[in-house]
Amino acid sequence: MTAAPAILGTPRRSAPREFIAAVATIMIKELRSRMRGRRAFILLTIYLGLLALIAYGVYLITAPNVDNGFNGSANASALVGQAIFMTLSIFQLILICFIAPAATAGQISLEREKQTLDLLISTPMRPGAIVIGKLAAALAYVVLMIVAAVPITAIVLMYGGATVGDIVRQQVVLLAVALGLGAVGLFYSALLKRTQAATVLTYITVLALTLGTAAIFTFWTIFANQDNGGFGIVQGERAPEQLLYVNPGVAMLDVISNTESDPFGGLTRLLAEMRGEAIDLPFEPGIDGGGAVECDALGCRPVGGVDAPAEVAGAATGYWWTRVSLTFVGLAIILTIASMRLVVPAGMRGNPFRRSRRFAVAGGLPEVGTIDDLTINDVQGEER
């Protein structure tokens, strides 16, 4: 009899630690091949350079327009800040919508195409660890891109108009969207044999989630209100708002609307109407592009200073971005679990997290025999 493999003699780590170690194994391997060489760093540099250029461009465009002294230059700086924050947020969101799924759409299918998946599956590695490790490794770079852009976004703090809280919310939305769309790519990658097909379906899904839901929501609402005399969607019927819970754009607009200097500004009002809430306007607020205002029973008045962004009680923000972010996190969890099932060969599907039943606890082969005596006895008779 061969000696029992030495590994079996070593005490096993606890299940969660074992799982984390397994995820780390996959991540280390993936990162070794992904981050090798200069490519990853050059790409990141280009990305950050582009963001910085855009921020500067927005400054060049908005600065002369707001700083004409007419509105009171106290708010001019905040307006520049808001414009930069808005542009950077939308630009980053669009890029993440493209990059996150691309990073994951080949993760499993490439292993199939290159015929490396069988080697991986025939190790004791949990399918759950494989899938989560792959997702984490692919998203690590995307997360790096998102987080590395924070210092650039943070220049708006210099101008005012957006707060640290706004940047935190923007980060939450970007990370949740990256996670959700990354999981979409991973799911198709696990479902389909070919990376090409997985990539195409992933992008179709991304388009459906963004432009698709927006278009359906708009047209549904328009058709539902064809004959209510143009009272707007508030009085009439709306499409189910849950449609928009999967729309990353709505979440980001919600975050941006929080920086609007006018609490009843265009975005804020639009987002409020989308959820069927009218904002009763106490008066027509400010002249175009007016400053921040504070409202109470006595009415609204401008509040001065760049340090007082428009976090006004009753503002409609905060509704969408939380729901969308939670939806994307939920989507990621569901799709990741589905991917785990798809990685395991058919008929071999157990719990992707749980460790197996122990036939031999630590002693190796001899115990195996005593547990299944039937095996031993049957063998002798079966010799041809």
Place this chain on the structure above:
Amino acid sequence: MTSVPIVETRGLVKRYDDQLAVAGIDLVVGPGEIYGLVGPNGAGKTTTMKILATLLAPTSGEAFVTGIPVAADPIEVRRRIGYMPDFYGVYDDLRVWEYLDFFARCYEVPARRRPAMIGELLEIVGLTDKRDAYVEALSRGMRQRLCLAHTLVHDPALLILDEPASGLDPRARVEMREILRELRGMGKTILVSSHILPELGEMCTGVAIIDHGRVLRAGSIQEIERSLRASALLRIDIVGDDAALTAAADWLGTDQRISDVLRVQGSDGAARLEAAFDGTPADQAMLLRGMIEAGHTVASFTQATSDLEEIFLKVTGQAVEEEAA
């Protein structure tokens, strides 16, 4: 306890849609054996191995590795086997040592043991000087050996090697064979497949010849050879004209132990008889004496020598005939 077989299958069946890939295979492989699965492409070797490697669920039947049921406890089975598929890829963009390190982590080899273990494995497969090379820079034979090394990182009791020598040049084949011998010396049990019997013949302690999803013959090479010699192919030259040949053929046809008489054209242009004879060498001698006593002018009476290649063809050929019958 020594009787726990490393591999055991009972009535293993695997059906793909309408095709029966494995039609009831029974195997028993004891500790320390090098066991060969031989058969033409599509015979069911790979499917059997994949079931043992926990990558396929059998349609019916049972498989055990070191007594552990494969279907019920795949993870425990995976800890005890090293599997090398017939077609596989490698992670091109890793270095050789990183590749082995990755699989060592997959098999939960403790960190402090990994560096020394990787060094040893590279030595066994002769890739020590390629430690820091990228996998993509390796030749086919080197990749094959690297893949073999990866099956060993967790010191498994059983190696399942599907066509480890396929696509290798003769020199690399010899090297691969030497490595397998060395592994056997280390006490590994090895289940190895090939569609070429001679390749396995010299080193295997046991062989199962598989075709159409069934085991046609199993045992040591010598046993199989002996069992086949029972139906030896006799080559008989008759002096005389065509009529003499026909008379001899008719006479042979009356013998119960002869299943088939063929008239073949030799390379020298002369006609001769070939007869499939079911009997011992003593029976052959009796047959020859009978022929001579019956007045046939026998010039030569020989048994066609059967090499491994021929055994294989014969065994698989018989199965085809049985199927047709």
